[in-house]
Amino acid sequence: MSIKLKQTGMNKFVVLERHPHVSSTCHDYSRQSEFADYLEKCTDKYGIRSHIQFDTTVTRCNCGDEKYYCGRHLIGAYGILSNASYPTDIEGFETFEGEMCRAAEWNDKINFQEKRVALGWYWFKEIFFRQVKDPELLQKLSPTSDFGCKRILVSNDRYSTLQQPNVTLVTNRIRQMKPHSLLLMIRHRSRP
Structure with a gap:
């Protein structure tokens, strides 16, 4: 998703990642090292790493007076293995x-x-x-x-x-x- 945003010219976005690395749940599966390596390479190749806020867990999203991240769009890309x-x-x-x-x-x-x-x-x-x-x-x-x-x-x-x-x-x-x-x-x- 981040790569597509960059390719359309959008550069003002933030990716919130629970884990300290890009490949998230891939590190929980030792046999998935090639997929984890691929994600890491794509992150660097397409300049996505600077948009990622690592070690950040989203606990709720709401519209209110307290805003930590403000934007017009929210994309929930949490995946089925996140919890x-x-x-x-x-x-x-x-x-x-x-x-x-x-x-x-x-x-x-x-x-x-x-x-x-x-x-x-x-x-x-x-x-x-x-x-x-x-x-x-x-x-x-x-x-x-x-x-x-x-x-x-x-x-x-x-x-x-x-x-x-x-x-x-x-x-x-x-x-x-x-x-x-x-x-x-x-x-x-x-x-x-």
Whole structure:
């Protein structure tokens, strides 16, 4: 976005970046070093660095008497990885004593040897389907490609992983978390 602003002749803009470097969440993904390097090079090549205010977190935007940055336009380019979260709405979440980590803040120090590991993949489609009642509109709004394949997906070996003898794919939702276990919902199927 900053490059396009510069190319149109606009030079009075500020980029607020939470992190101390341009590539932000890319540094949380060790396998994304080439993307991080690309962002750093583009920042310098197109003269964007002088427009960036690093180590700055936007907590709110409002129009009032106190103004730290004043402008006619605000572009929210925060990305979907800016605030990773755990599914705290699952009953018993706070009682779970096992190790947890998120893709956005991966912990390489976790030892997975001799452990039973649950990989939670939360997708908002159920909320989406509840909100959109019109089938035609639902189809138009549904993506035709897999979510995140160009950036978010950091592994292309998930299918081979799912076929390993020590891996079981369980599609039931988590009903409750206990200190050392997960309770799943039982799926009921109605007969025609």
